[in-house]
Amino acid sequence: MMNAPLAPAVKISGLEKSYGAYKVLHSISFSANQGEVVSILGASGSGKSTLLRCINMLEVPDAGEISIHGESYRLTQRSGFAPRVADPKQLLRLRSQATMVFQSFNLWSHLTILENLIEAPVHVQKRKRAECVAEAEALLERVGIADKRDFYPAHLSGGQQQRAAIARALAMRPKIMLFDEPTSALDPELVAEVLKVMRDLAAEGRTMLVVTHEMGFARDVSNRVLFLHKGLIEEDGHPEQVFSNPKSERFRQFISKHNA
Amino acid sequence: MIDLPFIYDAFVQLCSGIPLTLQLVAVSVASGAVLAIALAAMRLSSWPPLDLLARIYIFIFRGTPLLVQLYLIYYGLSQFPELRKTFLWPFLREAYWCAALALALNTAAYSAEIIRGGVLSVPAGQIEAARAYGMGGFTLIRRIIAPQALRQMLPGYSNEVILMVKSTALASTITMMEVTGLAAKLISATYRPVEIFIAAGAIYLLLNFIVSRLFKLFEYRLSAAQRQPLYRRAAGENA
Numbered sequence: 001m002m003n004a005p006l007a008p009a010v011k012i013s014g015l016e017k018s019y020g021a022y023k024v025l026h027s028i029s030f031s032a033n034q035g036e037v038v039s040i041l042g043a044s045g046s047g048k049s050t051l052l053r054c055i056n057m058l059e060v061p062d063a064g065e066i067s068i069h070g071e072s073y074r075l076t077q078r079s080g081f082a083p084r085v086a087d088p089k090q091l092l093r094l095r096s097q098a099t100m101v102f103q104s105f106n107l108w109s110h111l112t113i114l115e116n117l118i119e120a121p122v123h124v125q126k127r128k129r130a131e132c133v134a135e136a137e138a139l140l141e142r143v144g145i146a147d148k149r150d151f152y153p154a155h156l157s158g159g160q161q162q163r164a165a166i167a168r169a170l171a172m173r174p175k176i177m178l179f180d181e182p183t184s185a186l187d188p189e190l191v192a193e194v195l196k197v198m199r200d201l202a203a204e205g206r207t208m209l210v211v212t213h214e215m216g217f218a219r220d221v222s223n224r225v226l227f228l229h230k231g232l233i234e235e236d237g238h239p240e241q242v243f244s245n246p247k248s249e250r251f252r253q254f255i256s257k258h259n260a
Numbered sequence: 261m262i263d264l265p266f267i268y269d270a271f272v273q274l275c276s277g278i279p280l281t282l283q284l285v286a287v288s289v290a291s292g293a294v295l296a297i298a299l300a301a302m303r304l305s306s307w308p309p310l311d312l313l314a315r316i317y318i319f320i321f322r323g324t325p326l327l328v329q330l331y332l333i334y335y336g337l338s339q340f341p342e343l344r345k346t347f348l349w350p351f352l353r354e355a356y357w358c359a360a361l362a363l364a365l366n367t368a369a370y371s372a373e374i375i376r377g378g379v380l381s382v383p384a385g386q387i388e389a390a391r392a393y394g395m396g397g398f399t400l401i402r403r404i405i406a407p408q409a410l411r412q413m414l415p416g417y418s419n420e421v422i423l424m425v426k427s428t429a430l431a432s433t434i435t436m437m438e439v440t441g442l443a444a445k446l447i448s449a450t451y452r453p454v455e456i457f458i459a460a461g462a463i464y465l466l467l468n469f470i471v472s473r474l475f476k477l478f479e480y481r482l483s484a485a486q487r488q489p490l491y492r493r494a495a496g497e498n499a
Contacts, residue, residue: 022265056392058388058391058392080291085461090392090396092396094396095391095393096393096394097394099392099393100389100392101485102385102388102389102392106383106385106388106389107389108386108389108390108410109383109386109388109408109485110402110407110411110485111485119393119403120390120394120395121395123403124393124395124399125394129268148491150487152483152484152486154485154486155488168393172393190414
């Protein structure tokens with residue numbers, strides 16, 4: 001990247017995570033610069049979602065360091081126990097800088113779409129309500145569901161819900177956006193509308209980490225592809241390079257299976 | 261022969277017991293709810309001893325008859341001379357407070373499980389999203405969990421309050437002159453139990469009709485998220 005700032009947007013070193021005896025991530029290290037759109041690919045069980053969830057501490061890693069724009073999560077560990085987040089205030093701050101879009105949208109069902117968008121800005125970031133509403137309305141306009149502002153999530157299609165969820169993530173004014181298989185729960189005809197919104201975000205230079213099965217998105221939109229296999233990064237590079245000339249045999253099999 | 265004017269007469273007389281019945285309901289439901297929230301929090305806590313304590317409490321108060329609990333409190337507590345010296349005695353020697361206490365302790369056990377069920381019904385993904393957006397602790401409970409849990413538990417809780425209205429009748433066995441107590445007194449004066457119990461039953465029916473209507477209204481107001489928006493239905497559009 002040109003003009004890459006001194007501190008990368010996300011820096012991960014020596015990340016390890018196990019569930020019981022099963023080791024999901026084996027010492028993962030990589031960093032993503034500001035403005036990079038990184039697609040994280042891998043078969044299910046490869047650890048890609050766990051990796052993403054470690055970045056905002058929905059999963060607390062067993063070992064390793066994660067920093068967001070140069071600020072590392074502070075963790076503490078009593079001997080014999082799993083590590084825990086040491087500083088709740090810092091956690092809150094870093095979480096609002098790296099917001100997540102979930103596979104199953106997870107909009108708050110008792111709030112209208114507009115209320116979903118302003119909920120965290122008003123009650124977590126303590127910003128002024130009027131300002132948040134104005135910003136939320138502009139975001140809904142951007143993702144094309146301005147007319148749904150007073151509807152409840154249950155009254156929207158999956159694609160509309162996911163676009164609302166992306167707007168909710170944007171309403172936090174994040175520095176990084178994390179997408180956890182954002183189109184996997186959608187009917188095929190609804191995938192395109194969500195991908196279009198994501199494409200627009202990428203085009204405007206946002207830092208995005210996207211766990212996805214959409215080979216088209218990985219190839220055409222992202223400017224970097226990571227391929228995970230059994231908790232290790234097996235492939236890392238520009239999509240053109242990795243898709244046309246994969247180093248890893250696993251990745252070769254993976255893309256042929258996905259017709260990419 | 262059913263004597264309608266007599267039933268009406270009894271109905272009017274028994275109405276003077278309604279304030280006491282309602283008072284017992286209000287005091288015990290309100291204090292029982294506070295205790296129930298604490299018990300539900302204990303049941304949901306990740307610290308096993310707290311959970312166990314709440315389980316034992318609920319097991320005992322759900323597993324024994326309210327009448328037995330009422331008698332044990334009213335007749336049993338005075339057996340402890342130590343208790344007679346504490347500040348609690350002026351309350352506990354009153355039948356009114358014994359009845360309120362028994363009703364409150366009993367409803368707390370049932371309500372705790374209703375609350376727990378409501379909290380567990382909030383989808384895990386929505387709680388996770390709230391955490392991912394920086395919410396935690398009290399903000400998470402107040403903004404995300406409580407509103408949805410409340411909506412879920414209302415039908416079950418309205419049931420519990422209706423049961424409480426009827427349970428106050430047991431207070432008559434420890435000298436309380438609420439609706440049933442008055443009915444018993446009237447029967448011993450007139451020897452006409454059928455008409456008088458019909459009148460008493462009608463009063464409970466009326467009270468519970470009002471209670472269930474209030475809960476229905478409350479439920480309706482809280483379920484906007486489940487309803488179809490009116491103007492869309494009118495436009496014939498599908499959701």
